Amino acid sequence: MRVVLAEDSVLLREGLVRLLGSAGIEVVASVADADGLLRAVDEHEPDLVVTDVRMPPSHTDEGLRAALVLRSQRPALAILVLSQYVEERYATRLLSTATGGIGYLLKDRVADVEEFLDAVRRIAAGGTALDPEVVAQLLLRGRSDPLDRLTRREYEVLSLIAEGRSNTGIAEALVVSESAVGKHINNIFAKLDLSGADKDHRRVLAVLRFLKV
Known part of the structure; x- marks a missing residue:
């Protein structure tokens, strides 16, 4: 499995690179912003993108918007979005783009290594992985x-x-x-x-x- 990672926090980004690498998952590029993410995907054509929602310059929804662009260009590309908080509108926008290969997890889930790696593999295989808190928030509707x-x-x-x-x-x-x-x-x-x-x-x-x- 080949992964492109987008995360502006240097510590988390490097930690994820090491974590994925230790599980035999190749991180072919790790970047700090949405523009870098789009370029890296064009260059490396990965199996999976792991991206934060909020990245420079405005720290609002750059990562999510980049994920939506990638999904429209490459429907088969698996995407895992990581977020600090449950952001319902972002989760809904992402989920509405396709029927598989999609995940939305809170960053706290990374601490449970086995659960996180299982989610990564499941998404790359065309499945879904939604954080229980995200599910709970969406159900409030x-x-x-x-x-x-x-x-x-x-x-x-x-x-x-x-x-x-x-x-x-x-x-x-x-x-x-x-x-x-x-x-x-x-x-x-x-x-x-x-x-x-x-x-x-x-x-x-x-x-x-x-x-x-």
Whole structure:
């Protein structure tokens, strides 16, 4: 896996380079601003971009805007956005661009090395990884009608899918069997009218419906 990293904090940027490198993930370029990010992606054509939301010069949404440009130019490019705080409008804009290869995590999650690396690999493989706090904030906007068809347990399962958990992880979190999780997921797909799609693709589409994107 080849990664381009954009982060204006020197300490965090170098820490991420070392962390990813120790896991066998090649960081082909690390930059400090959005312009550098766009140039590095053009030059190196990475598999994954990891970028901060706020970068110079205004420290508002430069990283996010660069990510949106890259996504429009390269729909297959996986993107992981890191943010200091939950910023709902940025998460929504990013999630609305595609059905996979997208992640939005709070920077605090980097401290949990295994969880962070798992998210990186999942996103690069075309999956999603959303911070639980981001999911919680997006849910404050209310539930759409199709979601009202779900039982409480199905809703819990879908919430954990939105966090990027596997069936095994969901089973462990809810203290149920994996077969029970599979049945809940199939019910969710049916109730959200996603029964005809590819299984992995349906998971992502279900998450987008869940977040009302």
